[in-house]
Amino acid sequence: MPxxxxxxxxxxxxGGGLLHRRALLGGTIAAAGALSAAQxxxxxxxxxxxTMTRPGAGFSGYGAPAEWAQGIRRLTPPAxxxxxxxSSRTPLEALEGVITPSGLHFERHxxxxxxxxxxxxxxxxxxxxxxxxxxxxxxxxxxxxxSAMRFIECAGNSGGLTGETIAPTATAASLHGLVSNxxxxxxxxxxxxxxxxxxxxxxxxxxxxxxAAGMSRSVPLWKxxxxxxxxxxQNGEPIRPEQGFPMRLLLPGFQxxxxxxxxxRLKVTRxxxxxxxxxxxxxxxxxxxxxxxxxxxxxxxxxxxxPSPGLTxxxxxxxxxxxxxWSGAGRIRAVEVSADGGRSWAKAALDGPAAAxxxxxxxxxxxxxxxxLTLLSxxxxxxxxxQPTRTAWKAQFAPGQSYNYNAINAWAVDQxxxxxxxxxx
Amino acid sequence: MRPELxxxxxxxxxxxxxxxxxxxxxxxxxxxxxxxxxxxxxDGAGLPPGSGSVAEGARIYAAKCVVCHxxDGAGAPGxxxxxxxxxLKSERPVRTVASFWPYATTVFDYTRRAMPLTTPQSxxxxxxYAVTAYMLSIDGIVAKNARLDAASLxxxxxxxxxxxxxxxxxxxxx
Numbered sequence: 001m002p003x004x005x006x007x008x009x010x011x012x013x014x015g016g017g018l019l020h021r022r023a024l025l026g027g028t029i030a031a032a033g034a035l036s037a038a039q040x041x042x043x044x045x046x047x048x049x050x051t052m053t054r055p056g057a058g059f060s061g062y063g064a065p066a067e068w069a070q071g072i073r074r075l076t077p078p079a080x081x082x083x084x085x086x087s088s089r090t091p092l093e094a095l096e097g098v099i100t101p102s103g104l105h106f107e108r109h110x111x112x113x114x115x116x117x118x119x120x121x122x123x124x125x126x127x128x129x130x131x132x133x134x135x136x137x138x139x140x141x142x143x144x145x146x147s148a149m150r151f152i153e154c155a156g157n158s159g160g161l162t163g164e165t166i167a168p169t170a171t172a173a174s175l176h177g178l179v180s181n182x183x184x185x186x187x188x189x190x191x192x193x194x195x196x197x198x199x200x201x202x203x204x205x206x207x208x209x210x211x212a213a214g215m216s217r218s219v220p221l222w223k224x225x226x227x228x229x230x231x232x233x234q235n236g237e238p239i240r241p242e243q244g245f246p247m248r249l250l251l252p253g254f255q256x257x258x259x260x261x262x263x264x265r266l267k268v269t270r271x272x273x274x275x276x277x278x279x280x281x282x283x284x285x286x287x288x289x290x291x292x293x294x295x296x297x298x299x300x301x302x303x304x305x306x307p308s309p310g311l312t313x314x315x316x317x318x319x320x321x322x323x324x325x326w327s328g329a330g331r332i333r334a335v336e337v338s339a340d341g342g343r344s345w346a347k348a349a350l351d352g353p354a355a356a357x358x359x360x361x362x363x364x365x366x367x368x369x370x371x372x373l374t375l376l377s378x379x380x381x382x383x384x385x386x387q388p389t390r391t392a393w394k395a396q397f398a399p400g401q402s403y404n405y406n407a408i409n410a411w412a413v414d415q416x417x418x419x420x421x422x423x424x425x
Numbered sequence: 426m427r428p429e430l431x432x433x434x435x436x437x438x439x440x441x442x443x444x445x446x447x448x449x450x451x452x453x454x455x456x457x458x459x460x461x462x463x464x465x466x467x468d469g470a471g472l473p474p475g476s477g478s479v480a481e482g483a484r485i486y487a488a489k490c491v492v493c494h495x496x497d498g499a500g501a502p503g504x505x506x507x508x509x510x511x512x513l514k515s516e517r518p519v520r521t522v523a524s525f526w527p528y529a530t531t532v533f534d535y536t537r538r539a540m541p542l543t544t545p546q547s548x549x550x551x552x553x554y555a556v557t558a559y560m561l562s563i564d565g566i567v568a569k570n571a572r573l574d575a576a577s578l579x580x581x582x583x584x585x586x587x588x589x590x591x592x593x594x595x596x597x598x599x
Contacts, residue, residue, distance in 0.1 A: 081502070082542060110539070111542060124453055125453075131452065133450025133453055135449065135450050136451075213538075214463065216538070267462065267464060271468070273465075274527060274530070274531055275534065276531055276534070280525060280531075280535075285518060289518075290588050291585060296593065296596065398513070399518065400517075
């Protein structure tokens with residue numbers, strides 16, 4: 001009974017600290033049997049939680065998490081001389097289901113969050129088009145919209161696991177917290193491009209943000225015409241500033257960085273632009289020394305969150321293993337879990353109908369006998385793609401290449417029920 | 426619901442989304458396009474008039490870049506810009522602007538739009554040409570007496586230009 005304060009219960013009845021027996025009710029139900037005469041005459045409020053005995057708080061213009069849940073925060077980086085470059089991470093293991101609350105969506109900025117005046121912001125579509133056009137927020141809001149659950153994952157997510165050592169303090173959030181999932185709503189980009197009239201020679205777009213990094217990425221035209229969206233809403237409300245207010249490009253399943261925030265310009269081009277963030281960054285240096293540019297679609301991936309480091313098991317018994325799975329190629333078909341380091345696997349249950357290019361929650365009942373073991377999960381998507389082992393993943397790439405990491409994740413459980421990240425595959 | 430939205434929805438139902446057109450985009454003026462079109466293609470499309478030399482660039486670098494990128498672009502605390510050329514196939518690949526970036530146009534584009542970090546977009550076009558020339562001269566990608574402009578910059582051959590493979594057509598074929 002978290003709302004009952006000791007002062008409400010601890011009514012002294014005699015010297016030496018003797019208290020009214022009502023205090024006992026704080027723990028468990030009173031001993032079975034008939035009520036004493038005194039109890040029968042007490043107002044019922046004396047036996048009720050305090051919240052039932054006085055009116056609660058009034059209304060608020062914007063709700064906040066429960067006080068109890070206010071410790072659930074993004075993992076922010078230590079204070080820095082360059083506070084605008086870096087990332088904060090979603091506290092994955094503190095959340096359930098698949099929706100990331102908007103205020104907990106991971107952040108990756110290259111030079112801070114711009115303060116954009118929505119009334120002045122415009123999206124320009126130009127280049128190889130018949131009619132160069134600009135759209136303000138008001139007019140975009142008059143177009144037909146689509147809503148869909150989609151994950152966004154930074155291409156650098158989980159990349160630390162390419163290294164040999166894993167910090168003993170590492171958690172699901174610190175290792176994998178650059179993935180989040182929202183319902184995004186906006187205008188299909190194909191509608192706007194058709195209005196502008198794309199030249200048949202065009203193959204690419206250059207998407208650019210209005211931030212101090214001038215973030216820019218090349219987008220294949222087929223993707224822009226397929227399921228790309230100029231997103232205006234996140235989980236039902238206008239997109240948060242740190243997610244691109246007033247509008248961001250949403251490219252379902254593509255590297256997070258290509259989902260350009262604070263979108264201000266789309267230039268239709270014949271060739272890719274080869275911007276800094278698709279050459280220097282977010283490209284893949286292969287084992288043979290070649291560089292793969294535009295590895296845009298993210299692979300199939302999964303992660304056990306319950307239990308995970310920091311969520312210690314309280315002794316042998318029955319637990320639910322649960323976690324998240326996703327794929328840039330489409331729906332999750334299946335997730336398999338192993339509790340013996342990969343010797344045997346079993347199929348987990350999936351929550352709801354799995355949405356394409358969105359997080360899917362998997363669940364698996366488990367009786368832990370108290371012995372040390374390793375928990376793994378591996379996902380398969382609707383194209384039949386499977387999560388690789390870490391060894392197979394690493395063999396493709398040059399040393400130090402850590403983008404688009406999607407290998408099988410492993411948590412070791414020790415006798416005390418403590419978990420930590422390990423390399424098991 | 427606004428009447429125009431109802432009409433729009435009806436239109437989309439009867440005509441299908443392929444022919445749907447709200448036509449609410451405003452024609453973009455050439456001036457507005459020119460002001461916001463700051464990206465440079467790998468063929469040099471979009472490069473502005475102006476020029477800058479390695480010597481001028483060295484002075485700008487010392488004044489505006491060295492605090493974060495170190496002497497000769499050696500890095501710390503900011504990114505390492507130079508060195509590592511020829512290491513990409515080795516056991517210890519070092520990825521820098523010099524060793525890894527396939528196009529010199531990208532160096533111009535990125536420096537002009539995003540650097541210096543605390544005052545982005547404050548350099549003149551001449552200054553960007555100059556500091557680009559300076560950064561590329563450190564590894565001998567351009568000569569120590571080079572001067573870059575819209576004609577010469579796209580001709581610069583970066584060491585890793587031969588190494589890049591576009592992965593995008595693979596996606597398209599699927």
